[in-house]
Amino acid sequence: MYVYQDYDQRLLEERVAQYRDQTRRYLAGQLSEDEFLALRLQNGLYIQRYAPMMRISVPYGMLNTTQVRKLASITRDYDKGFCHVSTRQNIQLNWPEVADTPDILAELASVQMHAIQTSGNCIRNITTDEYAGVNPREIEDPRPWCEVIRQWATFNPEFAYLPRKFKIAVNAVPDADPALIGVHDIGVQIVHDHNGETGFQVWAGGGLGRTPMTGEVIGEFVAWPDLLAYLEAILRVYNKYGNRDNKYKARIKILVKALGADKFRELAEAEFAELKGGAMTLTREEVARIKACFVDPDYRTDVDTAALRNALDQHRAFNRWYHTNTRAHKKDGYRSVTLTLKKTGRIPGDITDEQLEAVADLADRYAFSEVRTTHQQNMVLADVAEDELYDLWRQLDALGFATPNLGLITDIVSCPGGDLCALANAKSVPIAEGIQRQFDDLDFVHDLGPLDVNISGCMNACGHHHIGHIGILGVDKKGKEFYQITLGGRGDRQSRIGEKMGPSFESHEVTGVIGKIIRVYLDNRLENEPFISTYERIGMDPFKEVVYG
């Protein structure tokens, strides 16, 4: 993990002091609602339907166990004893008091955490693959580059009042998009030139929400020393020319679309030409300093893989979990383990204070004291030795984090929806629960294979419904809750926006419709063909016929 220097820490402490003073002035009536709004958003504080929501930044999803324990105590002392993992790898508190928020930020600062730029019209948390650094398919570790970008983006004075929020993701896997760069305002794809030197293919103009679209390649190959200059160039073009009259047209995707990728590129390249070679040029020393924070832990070389094979032979449930919830690791003898926070009946992504502490204990014992959050609202222990998997599994099972459904139909990504969110058109959690209850037969769920179901309670798309293989969107029809279903979205190998199936459904109809969609898939699939491939082969019509027929 990135280790703070004294200046990183000082910056956080000064931020807490600044925000404490702002909150004092607000509570004393010296700052208007609107003025405080912009300031509190940049410190992670939204005001929600029932209470404020505080979004805590988890840079590229990395946490150490000291931080996890601090999150546990904060949720216990300042909230109702649980928090929520968001689809951008952050942690959200649902019921903090406004007056407590400076204290919460001070507690966070004591463990090198903060809520800086987690909302508001600024550059948000940088996200990446949750298996970054251990994924055997990545060409290099993306996290040092995330950190380089994070520092440039933090309190960047020119880009604090952008037309709209701005999200950047970094991906280092060549033929897949685990970081969803295709639907980010800027997506950075790490590539190597023929000399093996690092560079970046830079995308811009992707995004979900209203008018979902995938981004365009703006920079075909940006040499690594120029990364920040190139990003700055894009941000400057956006800051100057992004729409500020209509918030629904203010994202960079609308600007890229309106100008066309070629014109946008021309403007960005003109800015870049001026910045290139200047003081923003990254140095080998600085990149090396940051890379040194992301070295491998002390992997054991004596892992007893026979023990694993025995356990796999003897325990069917363990075997299933192993094949579903663990992933290959770059290091022989190790696996990455995903803890699914998707127990039926719980809000997807919710976790309690005690569970956080239990996860921290397990991470200390089995995973080099490190925990990650994922954009599918799960958690990851990235480095677990194979001969300890069985012990770990038993303990995770007792905690309810070993539901073997990673990437399957019941591993649903969902926003909090109408139960918590003032902007919702419809509830989303009961829909998730209905689907989880309908598909409660694990054998059947496994037989269905990989299937992403994503649910959002409104067009803001917090649940990323556009990129679900099956997407469910809450809509309002004359004051009643309805749900629109899309098929064929992807956020797995590549990003693709799903296609609307047709007229929307009432809440009690949704699980039945999902059942019919699954039936069409089962009737049509070829041997070992996952849902998304069947859909891409046979198209929308067979599904429509059965659902609306």
Added chain:
Amino acid sequence: MAKVIVNGEIVENTWRRLTSEELEQQDVPAEGAVIVPLAYWLAHRDALLERAAPVGVCLEPGEEPADLAADLPALPLVAVNFPAFKDGRGYSYARELRTRYGFEGEVRAVGDVLQDQLFYMHRVGFNAFEVRADRDIEEALNGLRPFSVTYQGDVHDERPIYRRQSA
């Protein structure tokens, strides 16, 4: 007379800013330092340059600093208006004036200018601030220095922190 923060000090505001509405009703007064809109400047440049008293130009969001570039050597002051503090275009304009065009005169933030934005404004090149009239300008002065640490370079020192540290 109203006060303004210039180079970190609270001083009397000696400039009078004229809006395009005002300039439809009246001519630029013969006396005193004035700030005029970009369009007015472009239309009346020669006459304005003949005035004995100084003339500055105000940019609105959506206007291009480039349109003023050639005239900058003749100008002691460029103002950038913030009709609403949340409209951040002016930050890029100030930066452009300083780093692209090397403007060394006064760059003044006017309009919805508030304590909590001053630090960022200062970093992108503003050195003068007409704090909104209903706010305490003494208190606003605190807004110039909330942080002793900055990661990125800025118009005052273009080096990012790691280059400053090792220097």
